[in-house]
Amino acid sequence: MGSIAPERTDSAEFTPRLYPPFPLGTEPVAHLDTFSLAELQSNDLTEHARLFKTCQNQGFFYLDFTDTSVETLPQDAEAIGRLSEEVFKLTMSDKMRYKLTSQKPNSILGYKVAGWTKTDARGTPDTAEFMNVGKDDILDNPTRTPTPLPDLVFEPANRNLLARYQASCHRTGLDIMSILATQLGLAADAFEDKHRLNEPSDDHVRMTRGPPRKDASMPEIQTPGHTDFGTITILFNWLGGLQVWSEPSRGNFHQLFDSAPSNQTGTTVAEWLWVKPKPGHAIVNLGDAAVKFTGGVLCSGRHRVIPAPGEQGLLPRYSIVYFVRPEDKCVLKRLKGGRVPPLKEGEEEPELTAQQWILQQALQLRDGVEKGKVEA
């Protein structure tokens, strides 16, 4: 127990202030760069150039909110964590009323039951459950079809919290994209009209819950290795368990399942690195759309979630994720100009909208199909 006033009620399992620390000596750990949102927003060009380099080479970084007086994101993420505990406590038959594919056409919004995704070629099921709360349902934007979601989410205080959080994450994502656009030699607003807050998109808050570890020697996979489909992801988690692959991805998403982290001569070439949560910081990563828009100048980080190391793994694990994704109607093509390499002569890109592409990727991930092999 920590020295801070306990926030625990008898039933509360999302209690970040009471969690044991990330175990000392856990290896290998990812050394991610840290950027202060306040510094980035004050137009510190040295920091902008450093951010660009990180996004070219790693696609993953910490975003520090501790020196911003206006941002309430870390506190709001915790409040949504508490809400998500209430959501996951609903009965299974209740939760299944909101299941992902209950909409036509299929949607990735709503409830994903644990086991929906395959984590290896043998079909071993994942162990985490999600509730994906779409921004369009919360912000009253036009939607394809309103998503059935638990009433709890629409209670005014909760809806206001989610609306504020979504708008704030979306703005933060666009601020980062604007810095990257300028660094790419493009107009600062190059990404802006592809990611308008009030246009239909697959942006959502994902509430996740992974169960306590069952077996120390054979960690289950809560979420299998993947790159995010959208442009940028803002993630808060409080327990370890997230791992990032040491090699970034630039659009050859051929590897879905984990292979032995070595090359043919047995030398280690790539491996899973633990990402240590840092209080007051989000973990930000670029997704596949950022790779596509920039012809691979920016990279996305492949990652997965397993139970947290040590004592932390004995607790249920919550995370709150916001995905900034291109608008449904945006055709996912490479931007033109600046440092974005032009297409080679005769090279053509498919006319695929973000909506089509994201759904295709999500279903492939569910079914354990290797992304690069079936991508249109």
Ligand SMILES: O=C(O)CCC(=O)C(=O)O
């Ligand atoms: O739970 C986490 O820490 C990461 C979750 C994640 O990668 C995802 O939902 O795409």
Ligand SMILES: [Fe+2]
């Ligand atoms: Fe992810």
